[in-house]
Amino acid sequence: MSNPYFQNPTGRPWTRRSALKCGALATAAVLFENRLGFALPETPPPAPQAKAKAIIQIWLAGGPSHLDTFDPKPEAGYDYCGPFNKPIETNVKGIFINELLTELAKQADKYTIIHSMTHGNNSHETAAYMVQTGHDSSDRLVYPSIGAVVSLLKGYDAGYRGLVPPYIVLTEPLGRFSEDGFLGPKYKAFATGGNPTQQPFAVQGIVAQGISSHHQEQRRDLMHNLDLLGNAMKDDSAVAEFKKCEADAYDMILGEGAKIFDLTQEGNAMRQWYGMNTFGQSCLAARRLIERGVRFVTINFNGWDTHKQNFQAMRQKLPELDKGMAALLQDLTTRGLLDSTIVWCTGEFGRTPKIMWDEPWNGGRGHWGSAFSAVVAGGGFRGGQIVGATDARGEQVKERPVYPWDLIGSMYELLGIDPDGTFPPRYGDGTIRITQVATGDIKSGGRLKEIM
């Protein structure tokens, strides 16, 4: 089922009627707003020099084990690393990753591994909220995800002119963790739905199966002929707004929109290279979207919440991650896009370093917010580095802690968004900060200057 990708300007937090006063047409959809000539009055905060134009977020939902991916601890013994005791060295001397990540090992010069991510929270929703928004969850406000912030500050209001919305999720949304928070649904992600391995990739609403374009046009005419109320109230602003939304929708159905998601245009060899699975093809679709100027693409890769039988799950998932992400990094590099595109891969937390061998876990790992890994590449991040370190068993951060707001603030900075700035005044009178400030129990390790 489809998800929202744009709605109306909300005026100020939580109220939309103030926006009504701008006139009905001013509130048409984000996607098409550029064509309405409607620009929001506030200017974004003064921005640092941008190195990155876009972000691809690879979200390993459920929280992958850091020990089984980018922070292997072969010395810790079988109760910690299980069968994965032979990490491989990457093309950067001294950087080792899990032995199943053979393709990613050839790309390590392009990315930096942060070993010392931490926030200390072991619940999915709170941890994901922190890692997706760059804010602690103790605030009464519901903050927007980083994608929604980018959509606000780098989307249509800031000169984005793309046909597809600036913030896209492949393929299923993560409920409130890919949400708009107090920004309102206008800045929400467009989730494609559908399955990119199938032909066609039935992007919700845009690509329908089994209806020809001609038939689409004919039944549209029928609908218009039968629209008695709409025809009787042509001058009504609500009807005009409705008609405008509809015309824009048909631009997507019958126009260019559908072509962007047609992965067959890439050819079979390219598709195979990325891997013929949902994750691999999502990476390919993400590259196509970035090429067309989309600002933020989230690839939701589910299945990392491995309480039970962690190792069986890893043997299935790691090769998919490996192939898709490595192809993406190489392909972006070849096309000259990596310099302006941040690729960011993490889950909401790590997993318990000590393996739970007992029933009913049978070699599972629980939630672990004290330490986890993130991988960042491109867009101004240097590659071939390691940031921070965990202790011998990967249980605690030993040096250079990186909190979610440190990482997200760094990405904002590279995008030219001032992480210390505030949201435009229509949201809470200009006092709401873009990223979390360290205060009281909320700590910070500082932004990632060492790799920027």
Add this chain to the structure above:
Amino acid sequence: MKNIGLFLLFLGTVAPMAPAVEPITPFERQSPPTSSTGQIDTLVFGKLNQLGLQPAYPCSDAVFVRRVYLDVIGTLPTAEEASEFLSNTSPFKRGALIDQLLERDEFADYWGMKWCDLLRVKAEFPVNLWPKASMVYDRWIRDAIRNNKPYSEFARELLTASGSNFRDPPVNFCRSAGSHDPKALAKAVALTFMGEHAQNWPPEKLNNLAEFFSRIAFKGTGEWKEEIVLFNGFDQSNWNGTTATLPDGSKVKIDADKDPRAVFADWLVSSQNSPFAANAVNRVWYWLMGRGIVEEPDDMRPDNPPSNPELLAWLSKELVSSNYDMKHIYRLILNSNAYQLSCIPATNDPRAEANFAFHPLRRMEAEVLIDAIDQITGGKEAYSSITPEPYTFIPDNTRAIDLPDGSINSAFLELFGRPARDTGLLSERNDRPTAAQRLHLLNSDHIHNKIMQSAKLRSVLTSNPAPLQTAIQLYLTILSRYPTKDELEALRDYSQTSEAKGAQVWYDLAWALMNSSEFLYRH
């Protein structure tokens, strides 16, 4: 379907189907209103007259039946219900239908949904009532509405309840402010029962109100996620005075062993200075008429005056003198000619809307819309929520207007602007159209499959002997009216010239009607 060529033969028989009074459109009628003129009409039309504004025509029966079903029970009339009403010749049929609908179960479902929005009935972040508490709170609210509990009692119970969030549902009001801070609760109280934004009050006034809520204690128990809300009368250390100041500035003495919440509740529901009744009737007026007498309805303040002060005062008085009988207010409004105006304005004067010179178009609410689509097609949705634990799975065939928890996941409901229930503001609900919504209705698998796999629509096609009957049945089912001659001709042309053949013509008709503004907008 059967032979579409037959269609032609039947077109000739359409004329006798048309209503006795030929309308300008199927939406309005030129004859004078049938219901008698009450005080609401005197005040609304008096004001229009004074401003020199022409009211719209009265709405047609077809518009009325659809409007009153959607407004009172949040449910589309079935084809049978619509045709029965249309063929009824009693001059009192509108009033009779209003009485009938106010007694339907769906009345409590639909108005319960609106109240649950205001009261933030939601298991998850940031309200964090937790699943079981959300369920019992939801049931309590809907029962109160079903039993027409006097609104003053409803408010008093919410404000003063003590006990377990699982066993004493109204205590959840004190848990739904997102924080245990008395000021957060004071803001929620001001918004819910006074229609005021307390964060914009002078700080002193907010502090004073917060004091009435400063002696509540919250305690966990051995049961997972249970919480006891109680008046902390034993601990008098945090009670720094026996005199508190009410929002109207009057002072009141409160003994240390008396729960200050009860003192505030007394003032709220009985003081001449309390905006309690005015806020309640204004909100009901907004829900039924599409616009508050004070607009926005939950932003009442001296510099946001009502567009018709006499009307607001009269309705408030009616609420108080009826002992806070909310159904009395619904009846007064629904039976008025002001409510029964057509949506087609007779004037383009910009003052017309604020003075209720016509009935404004409003897109169907997300929940009502998906329920309507499912009623037409016989489809259903699966609702669940896996955050927070324990997981919530809603039984099959539960309608969206009856969902007990704002955390239940549904991409459709979110796309169509269901409120997040984070703040209790009416403006959280977003009924504006978007291109994404249009894409979804026009072209998604979700809607496509509901239509194409509908056993209900298929049986309309197979059980009607003639194409005309099929067309009429589809029109009554989807638009609650008969098709016009022009529409039947357009359909005939479509059957002859389009790519669609056989049954596909009818599926396309259903699709077209369900995508019309007439279907999607309450009018």
